[in-house]
Amino acid sequence: MRAALGVLALAVGTSAAVLGIATLGLGLRRRDERLLRNGRRYVFVVLAAAVLAAGAMEWALLSHDFSIEYVADNNARATPTLFTITGLWAALEGSILLWALVLGGYLAFMARRFRDRATDPLVAWATLTGLVVALFFFVLMLGPANPFKTIADVPSDGAGPNPLLQNHPLMAFHPPILYLGYVGFTVPFSFAVAALVTGRFGEGWLADTRRATLVAWGFLTAGILLGAWWSYEVLGWGGYWAWDPVENASLLPWLTGTAFIHSVIVQERRGMLRVWNLSLVIATFCLTILGTFLTRSGVVDSVHSFTQSAIGPMLLGFLGIVAAVGIGLIAWRGDRLRAPGRIDSPVSRESAFLANNLLFAALAFVVLLGTVYPLLAEALQDRRLSVGEPYFDRMTTPIGIGLLFLMAAAPALPWRATTGEVLRRRLLLAAWMGAAAMAISVLLGARELAQVLTFGLAAFALAGIARQFAVGARAHGAARVVRSNPRLYGGLVVHVGVVLVAVAIASSSSYSTKREVRLREGESATVRGYTVTYLDGDTDRSGQKTTVSARVRLERGGDDLGVYAPAISTFPNSTQGIGTPSVRTGLREDLYLTLVSSPNQRGRITLGVAVNPLVLWLWLGGAVMAIGTLIALSPSLRAPLWRRRTRTIRDVRRQSEEEKEPVPV
Amino acid sequence: MKGRTIGAVAVCGVAIVAIVVLGIVLSKNVVYFRTVSEAVEERAGGGGDGRLRLAGEVVPGSVTETAHGVRFEVTDGQATAQVVHRGDPPELFKEGAPVVCEGRWRDGDADVFSSDRILIKHGSEYKPPDVDSGKKASGTKASP
Numbered sequence: 001m002r003a004a005l006g007v008l009a010l011a012v013g014t015s016a017a018v019l020g021i022a023t024l025g026l027g028l029r030r031r032d033e034r035l036l037r038n039g040r041r042y043v044f045v046v047l048a049a050a051v052l053a054a055g056a057m058e059w060a061l062l063s064h065d066f067s068i069e070y071v072a073d074n075n076a077r078a079t080p081t082l083f084t085i086t087g088l089w090a091a092l093e094g095s096i097l098l099w100a101l102v103l104g105g106y107l108a109f110m111a112r113r114f115r116d117r118a119t120d121p122l123v124a125w126a127t128l129t130g131l132v133v134a135l136f137f138f139v140l141m142l143g144p145a146n147p148f149k150t151i152a153d154v155p156s157d158g159a160g161p162n163p164l165l166q167n168h169p170l171m172a173f174h175p176p177i178l179y180l181g182y183v184g185f186t187v188p189f190s191f192a193v194a195a196l197v198t199g200r201f202g203e204g205w206l207a208d209t210r211r212a213t214l215v216a217w218g219f220l221t222a223g224i225l226l227g228a229w230w231s232y233e234v235l236g237w238g239g240y241w242a243w244d245p246v247e248n249a250s251l252l253p254w255l256t257g258t259a260f261i262h263s264v265i266v267q268e269r270r271g272m273l274r275v276w277n278l279s280l281v282i283a284t285f286c287l288t289i290l291g292t293f294l295t296r297s298g299v300v301d302s303v304h305s306f307t308q309s310a311i312g313p314m315l316l317g318f319l320g321i322v323a324a325v326g327i328g329l330i331a332w333r334g335d336r337l338r339a340p341g342r343i344d345s346p347v348s349r350e351s352a353f354l355a356n357n358l359l360f361a362a363l364a365f366v367v368l369l370g371t372v373y374p375l376l377a378e379a380l381q382d383r384r385l386s387v388g389e390p391y392f393d394r395m396t397t398p399i400g401i402g403l404l405f406l407m408a409a410a411p412a413l414p415w416r417a418t419t420g421e422v423l424r425r426r427l428l429l430a431a432w433m434g435a436a437a438m439a440i441s442v443l444l445g446a447r448e449l450a451q452v453l454t455f456g457l458a459a460f461a462l463a464g465i466a467r468q469f470a471v472g473a474r475a476h477g478a479a480r481v482v483r484s485n486p487r488l489y490g491g492l493v494v495h496v497g498v499v500l501v502a503v504a505i506a507s508s509s510s511y512s513t514k515r516e517v518r519l520r521e522g523e524s525a526t527v528r529g530y531t532v533t534y535l536d537g538d539t540d541r542s543g544q545k546t547t548v549s550a551r552v553r554l555e556r557g558g559d560d561l562g563v564y565a566p567a568i569s570t571f572p573n574s575t576q577g578i579g580t581p582s583v584r585t586g587l588r589e590d591l592y593l594t595l596v597s598s599p600n601q602r603g604r605i606t607l608g609v610a611v612n613p614l615v616l617w618l619w620l621g622g623a624v625m626a627i628g629t630l631i632a633l634s635p636s637l638r639a640p641l642w643r644r645r646t647r648t649i650r651d652v653r654r655q656s657e658e659e660k661e662p663v664p665v
Numbered sequence: 666m667k668g669r670t671i672g673a674v675a676v677c678g679v680a681i682v683a684i685v686v687l688g689i690v691l692s693k694n695v696v697y698f699r700t701v702s703e704a705v706e707e708r709a710g711g712g713g714d715g716r717l718r719l720a721g722e723v724v725p726g727s728v729t730e731t732a733h734g735v736r737f738e739v740t741d742g743q744a745t746a747q748v749v750h751r752g753d754p755p756e757l758f759k760e761g762a763p764v765v766c767e768g769r770w771r772d773g774d775a776d777v778f779s780s781d782r783i784l785i786k787h788g789s790e791y792k793p794p795d796v797d798s799g800k801k802a803s804g805t806k807a808s809p
């Protein structure tokens with residue numbers, strides 16, 4: 001029943017996508033406005049079908065319908081309700097369904113937003129491209145990744161979700177938010193393809209997709225940081241980022257996407273970097289497909305395992321088609337893409353944006369190479385290997401510091417060209433603040449160059465941002481400063497978040513202390529001023545989960561900080577124990593306790609004790625970045641740049657005012 | 666025009682240097698994955714100097730605690746190697762368990778592998794651990 005409903009919904013979605021593509025294609029060919037208007041309506045059918053299919057899956061999960069293989073594999077009668085609901089994205093088939101659902105949502109928003117321009121070929125081509133992507137995922141679900149596959153031999157109970165996914169409520173948020181980011185980049189991609197096909201690659205398509213891109217970018221940022229948070233709170237190895245292929249898969253489109261939201265500003269303002277922007281959007285979309293391929297085909301475990309199902313080859317084939325179409329379109333339009341403007345001076349805003357883009361592209365290349373190198377080595381030479389974390393750390397640190405420098409200095413640079421006087425006025429004080437921060441961090445004991453530079457550039461950036469807010473407040477009044485140009489000030493707030501994240505990463509990666517202590521009941525150990533005393537152990541069974549926890553008293557300098565209970569949980573469907581770290585979070589440092597091994601025959605436990613400075617600021621930085629994105633999305637008091645076709649006297653006067661001071665983006 | 670040419674040459678130069686550095690750093694940080702018999706064979710042939718991951722099963726009865734960790738043997742059914750591990754092994758480390766030890770062969774001591782990280786193999790799809798196809802335990806880390 002539920003399986004039939006689900007398959008029916010998938011069939012409806014597939015047919016609607018095919019009909020939509022056919023109608024729009026025919027309408028575009030015949031220039032038939034009626035067909036174009038009808039064609040876009042299929043988008044809503046696709047969304048309804050995806051909602052219905054996801055609903056059928058949730059119904060099956062909640063009613064424990066183990067005749068569906070996916071439910072039997074990812075649910076059990078004893079699974080708590082929250083993790084029953086999140087079962088939708090606990091494994092491959094369900095997450096493809098979630099992808100289709102999110103894509104349906106984005107496409108419907110796009111169709112609604114451009115309802116007045118349904119007959120515009122640009123919008124029609126973009127809708128058509130979006131429907132092609134949707135069709136691919138629906139076909140994937142009707143074929144090898146069918147979430148509604150039934151089993152003849154219905155088990156009385158299911159296996160339950162992956163233990164790692166039912167140990168923390170963050171699991172309810174991280175995957176959907178990440179997918180909202182991932183899938184959202186389909187919208188700018190569709191418009192980029194449409195711009196290339198129609199030959200309208202001016203600034204129009206950028207303006208049309210500005211909001212969708214920002215929304216996708218904001219969700220992707222939040223999703224990556226939530227993933228790091230989940231890793232820190234659940235995996236229990238003491239860190240938040242391990243350059244794991246799954247993590248890299250989410251970071252790669254973020255890097256190119258971040259490059260894109262910066263370089264569009266240059267195109268809007270100066271009409272330059274057209275080919276580059278189109279390439280970035282297409283690359284970002286390709287990287288989301290590559291990420292889905294890496295995380296969802298089993299290729300990471302072994303190159304040879306991914307051909308066991310047709311999903312891997314299909315995703316790889318789709319990736320190849322998307323890349324080929326993208327490159328082909330750009331090559332076809334190459335001669336007409338030449339930009340009208342050129343860079344006048346190496347010290348200007350546009351040069352800084354160009355440098356920013358080159359660094360982001362280099363960073364993406366470094367991460368991509370480290371991620372796919374083991375796959376290539378295994379596929380081509382049958383050598384199995386992995387790329388160690390030092391590769392990533394050593395290569396990404398200098399690029400990251402370069403980006404931090406640009407983030408500090410570039411917003412103060414004027415467009416086109418500048419003079420020494422302008423630079424002095426805008427940057428000197430902030431640069432001194434940065435130098436002071438470096439001196440202070442050295443006095444406080446920082447020795448590594450990368451850390452000292454990070455602290456200095458962080459102060460430099462913060463001082464520059466404060467100055468820009470002050471200038472804005474003087475021009476528009478303190479209350480109206482943000483609303484005078486939400487895009488600029490939202491962007492600057494995002495930069496504040498980036499500073500917090502950078503400082504947190506620099507501190508926690510070099511100044512953490514980590515030790516393992518073996519304790520019997522009543523024994524104590526001291527790590528970096530914290531005294532831990534093992535009180536007693538406890539075993540608890542709830543649902544499918546068996547939890548062994550150790551109660552540990554924590555003291556510092558005679559102050560009792562309370563009792564903490566790190567634990568290890570085991571589930572019947574896995575041989576792997578899942579640690580539950582117990583973390584005392586503080587503004588200055590976290591004390592991170594893990595139960596490394598539960599009491600042995602002699603009642604002795606091994607306790608991991610780590611002191612991680614400033615980790616909280618990573619999550620706070622993420623929140624600030626999210627707030628900044630929301631500000632950038634808020635409506636402006638004045639017409640955005642691309643609508644200012646005719647310049648009034650007021651515009652000219654305002655512009656000349658702004659030219660004197662930092663120019664709004 | 667002259668300025669542009671110089672700029673292009675500079676950009677190409679920087680790119681070439683960057684790619685060379687990238688290649689060197691990458692090759693220095695590659696950790697090969699070997700089954701016990703592959704690793705022993707390579708060691709006998711005089712190779713195996715770099716860091717590697719050794720996959721095998723813990724030989725029952727071979728585990729002894731040392732002052733800094735544990736000493737045990739791993740086997741893949743064909744060859745056996747001595748492993749000295751610094752630090753506590755992870756929770757699921759036990760006799761007969763499939764493990765992946767990361768480290769290097771001890772200098773001068775041909776048969777002892779000194780490990781600083783033990784990964785218990787698991788995939789995201791949660792099949793029982795399988796030494797042969799195991800490559801990387803993603804997610805859970807033993808203490809480095």
